[in-house]
Amino acid sequence: MSDYSLELNEDQIQITKWVHEFAENVVRPAGPEWDEREETPWPIIEEAAKIGLYSYDFIAQAFSDPTGLLMCLVSEEMSWGDAGIALAIFGSTLAVAGIFANGTPEQTAEWIPQCFGTPDDIKLAAFGVSEPDAGSDVSSLKSRAVYDEAKDEWVLNGTKTWITNGGIANTHVLVLSVDPTLGSRGQASFVVPEGTPGISQGQKFKKMGIRASHTAEVILDDCRVPGRCLLGGKEKLDERLARAKEGKRTSTQAAMATFESSRPIVGAFKLADMKMHTDAARLLVQRAANMAATGKRFENGEGSMSKLYAGENAVWVTEQAIQILGGYGYVRENPVEQWHRDSKIYTIFEGTSEVQRLVISRAISGIHIN
Numbered sequence: 548m549s550d551y552s553l554e555l556n557e558d559q560i561q562i563t564k565w566v567h568e569f570a571e572n573v574v575r576p577a578g579p580e581w582d583e584r585e586e587t588p589w590p591i592i593e594e595a596a597k598i599g600l601y602s603y604d605f606i607a608q609a610f611s612d613p614t615g616l617l618m619c620l621v622s623e624e625m626s627w628g629d630a631g632i633a634l635a636i637f638g639s640t641l642a643v644a645g646i647f648a649n650g651t652p653e654q655t656a657e658w659i660p661q662c663f664g665t666p667d668d669i670k671l672a673a674f675g676v677s678e679p680d681a682g683s684d685v686s687s688l689k690s691r692a693v694y695d696e697a698k699d700e701w702v703l704n705g706t707k708t709w710i711t712n713g714g715i716a717n718t719h720v721l722v723l724s725v726d727p728t729l730g731s732r733g734q735a736s737f738v739v740p741e742g743t744p745g746i747s748q749g750q751k752f753k754k755m756g757i758r759a760s761h762t763a764e765v766i767l768d769d770c771r772v773p774g775r776c777l778l779g780g781k782e783k784l785d786e787r788l789a790r791a792k793e794g795k796r797t798s799t800q801a802a803m804a805t806f807e808s809s810r811p812i813v814g815a816f817k818l819a820d821m822k823m824h825t826d827a828a829r830l831l832v833q834r835a836a837n838m839a840a841t842g843k844r845f846e847n848g849e850g851s852m853s854k855l856y857a858g859e860n861a862v863w864v865t866e867q868a869i870q871i872l873g874g875y876g877y878v879r880e881n882p883v884e885q886w887h888r889d890s891k892i893y894t895i896f897e898g899t900s901e902v903q904r905l906v907i908s909r910a911i912s913g914i915h916i917n
């Protein structure tokens with residue numbers, strides 16, 4: 548156990564510098580192209596694999612840093628380069644974390660290296676929990692895993708959505724329900740190894756941002772995996788299910804029921820704020836327009852106030868609209884992401900927000916404006 552300190556040690560400094568150089572020289576210059584192409588940036592992943600940045604050894608080193616800081620430093624540098632490319636390179640670590648958290652030591656040793664492959668034979672991995680009707684509320688997963696005792700195989704069925712590297716990954720780690728009556732306590736994680744029949748990619752999402760990272764549905768259609776693909780093993784699962792059936796059912800179900808009933812109210816509060824700020828913006832605009840029309844001077848920068856407030860509110864309101872819709876707001880089949888991108892210009896043209904603030908502060912402090 549190491550003492551916690553924000554002072555970086557020599558290893559951390561050197562690795563951060565190394566990753567920063569890669570981000571600066573390779574990732575950042577490539578960012579705009581891959582955002583536009585909206586494809587997995589294979590040449591960049593290859594470069595990362597060649598220098599050992601995309602590798603089992605490096606990720607094992609980063610995750611085993613006793614201070615816990617190294618992976619944060621690496622992620623920050625890579626995201627500074629380009630957030631989409633960073634996720635394309637490190638998206639596999641989600642599956643690694645899933646295997647590490649639930650797998651036996653033998654499963655960890657077998658499956659984690661397969662998430663990365665080698666520089667000559669690069670592999671990707673994906674981790675899938677979310678479903679069309681179960682995003683934040685993971686207790687209501689509909690995808691099912693049914694045990695076929697005669698063959699010692701699990702039969703997986705259902706649809707996963709929003710999955711980073713979904714369908715293009717070689718290894719998928721998926722959370723499915725083995726006993727829907729137990730909610731999240733009736734779920735288990737499975738590895739779907741490369742080449743398994745019955746797993747395929749559904750629609751690939753067109754996104755507002757992080758476009759170099761592949762996001763898609765994963766369809767399971769009678770996908771059969773060997774018994775050893777259940778992370779943690781059958782014995783441990785059976786014990787866990789038996790414990791859950793013994794009685795702890797009501798408290799979690801009650802909590803979920805509370806979430807369900809509070810959700811529309813949270814949305815309504817958010818909508819109330821959006822409406823209130825939009826009305827305030829509208830009133831400021833109308834006041835300024837009325838003053839201009841009636842020949843009144845903008846003694847306190849009233850024109851700038853209206854432009855500043857309405858422009859920034861448009862950005863904020865459209866961001867809230869995306870937030871309310873969750874993943875559905877982040878993809879281009881919904882108009883809100885375009886509204887958000889479009890709204891940004893109102894904080895820039897016809898005098899930026901900063902300039903409007905200057906005008907207002909000068910007006911109210913009595914400084915003369917030319």
Ligand SMILES: Cc1cc2nc3c(=O)[nH]c(=O)nc-3n(C[C@H](O)[C@H](O)[C@H](O)COP(=O)(O)OP(=O)(O)OC[C@H]3O[C@@H](n4cnc5c(N)ncnc54)[C@H](O)[C@@H]3O)c2cc1C
Nearest residue numbers: 674675676677682683709710711806813870871872873874
């Ligand atoms: C680019 C991208 C990559 C992703 N990658 C992965 C991946 O690799 N693997 C994976 O499993 N998933 C992935 N996801 C899914 C992501 O985790 C979900 O989108 C997220 O959990 C939200 O779920 P949802 O989209 O269903 O929205 P919802 O859960 O329906 O949420 C909609 C809105 O309601 C709010 N809300 C929901 N419940 C409550 C509550 N109880 N109280 C207050 N507010 C609430 C939310 O905060 C949000 O504002 C990805 C999503 C995107 C967009």
